[in-house]
Amino acid sequence: MSSIKGAQSQKLDGSSLRIAIVHARWNKVVIDALLAGTIAKLKESGVKESNIVVESVPGSFELPLACSRVIAGSHIQIATNQTDLLGGLNFSPSGAASPMRSGTPAPLPPVNQPFDAVIAIGVLIKGSTMHFEYICDAVSHSLMKIQVDTGVPVIFGVLTALTDDQALERAGIGKGANKGHNHGEDWGLAAVEMGSHCKRWA
Ligand code: DLZ
Numbered sequence: 238m239s240s241i242k243g244a245q246s247q248k249l250d251g252s253s254l255r256i257a258i259v260h261a262r263w264n265k266v267v268i269d270a271l272l273a274g275t276i277a278k279l280k281e282s283g284v285k286e287s288n289i290v291v292e293s294v295p296g297s298f299e300l301p302l303a304c305s306r307v308i309a310g311s312h313i314q315i316a317t318n319q320t321d322l323l324g325g326l327n328f329s330p331s332g333a334a335s336p337m338r339s340g341t342p343a344p345l346p347p348v349n350q351p352f353d354a355v356i357a358i359g360v361l362i363k364g365s366t367m368h369f370e371y372i373c374d375a376v377s378h379s380l381m382k383i384q385v386d387t388g389v390p391v392i393f394g395v396l397t398a399l400t401d402d403q404a405l406e407r408a409g410i411g412k413g414a415n416k417g418h419n420h421g422e423d424w425g426l427a428a429v430e431m432g433s434h435c436k437r438w439a
Contacts, residue, residue: 244423251429252283253436254353257290257307260394261297264360270408271358271394271421278425290352297359297395298372301379304355308389311351351389353432356424358394360404373397390431394424 256279260268272291279289294303357380363369376395384391398404406417 249429249433250283254284254432255288255350256284256428257352257355259292259303259357261359262293263296267360267404267408270410274419274421275425278422282429297361297376300357300359304357304391305383308387354390354428356392356394356428360396362404363399392424392428
């Protein structure tokens with residue numbers, strides 16, 4: 238029987254997008270599968286390999302701060318590059334006519350673009366204490382706050398599994414006959430869709 242769950246996927250062109258993936262290193266086997274699924278769908282959607290940046294942090298608890306810094310860092314880098322470029326155009330050391338003064342500014346050399354979306358990937362598996370509940374709650378709320386505050390989509394790629402088997406199945410590497418579905422693929426598609434939408438809605 239086919240499932241009624243899940244988003245209808247849309248065919249989108251990610252060729253102009255720059256995407257960051259920040260992943261935790263806890264539960265590495267599951268993380269590796271999710272990361273592979275995410276990257277596969279980004280590339281399938283046209284995102285260039287050079288526009289996919291992957292960073293890692295120790296555990297899921299570190300994801301919100303890392304996503305926040307990655308987003309802020311890319312904007313600071315753009316602002317710095319643009320200031321440098323304008324300075325260079327106005328104060329040409331060679332004394333040659335400045336493109337700013339001639340009225341026909343030369344095209345700016347390409348600068349890095351800010352990230353259009355960030356995908357936070359983590360795998361939390363319930364243990365015998367309340368640790369799981371606290372981290373799930375803090376991380377999910379913080380990631381939501383970052384995307385709403387910055388306007389940059391943050392894709393929630395955090396599995397909150399009650400057992401190891403649940404986590405493996407949601408990474409498409411389940412132990413049974415049914416290997417499950419790799420949710421990383423959905424996160425890659427969601428990043429392309431939200432990154433594209435936010436460019437249009439800017
Ligand atoms: C400490 C801890 C535990 C017990 N379990 C997980 C887990 O299942 N998944 C995960 O991503 N991280 C876990 N961590 C590490 C915390 O997220 C965090 O890295 C540490 O508490 C240090 O801040």
